[in-house]
Amino acid sequence: MHATAGAGHEDRLRPLPYAPTAVLFDLDGTLVDSAPAILTALELAFTELDLPRQTPAELMRFVGPPLVDGFRLHAGLTGAANAEAVATYRRHYRDTMLDSPLYEGVTELVRALRAAEVPLAVATSKHERYACEILEHAGLLSCFSVVSGAAAGDLGGRKAQVIHAAIERLAQAGVDVSRPVHVGDLDHDVAGAQAEGIDCIGALWGYGNPEVLRGAVALAATPAEVAKLLGMEV
CATH class of the missing domain: 1.10.150.240 (Putative phosphatase; domain 2)
Structure with a gap:
């Protein structure tokens, strides 16, 4: 059963009905308060x-x-x-750009997923080089197998494009990408994930809200709630 915005707290945090083979994260409004x-x-x-x-x-x-x-x-x-x-x-x-702090609980979530050997990627419309610099400054770059973002001139920066590229690059690295899930805070995260045929978990601690994130497979108020949806504790 997929979690919904109107469900009770426990139902809302019921784990997804499958174990994701990889987790993709948006950057702005999801990992960092940019x-x-x-x-x-x-x-x-x-x-x-x-x-x-x-x-x-x-x-x-x-x-x-x-x-x-x-x-x-x-x-x-x-x-x-x-x-x-x-x-x-x-x-x-x-x-x-480096004045973009990590949201509370993000480090614990990312490191817990990494420790559990869940393949991780970032899929962002931000310039890819900038995304890498921000993650490096925050001390999390090494946790991600792939950082997928826009190229020079904003080429390939639409959300569906960076998600597609992230999945493709994970597959090239030998990752099982049969059931990835994306975590993001805005409607274009949901739409981009849907365009690529994957689920999106809505990050309510970012810049979105339940209305903006309608269509998400589940909503999480904190990074710790994302862990619960993934069947983990942090």
């Missing part, structure tokens, strides 16, 4: 480019999806203007 660093870089980019000011709530729309989509959908920028905005943001983000 919003403050991202919003600071966005505000600096908007000021430098003389773009109309957006509130912090409006800027939160940029957190998660590829940047090219964010600047197109939420700032109306296309073509060269879009590319300039992305480059300007990234220049400022280089100075702020």
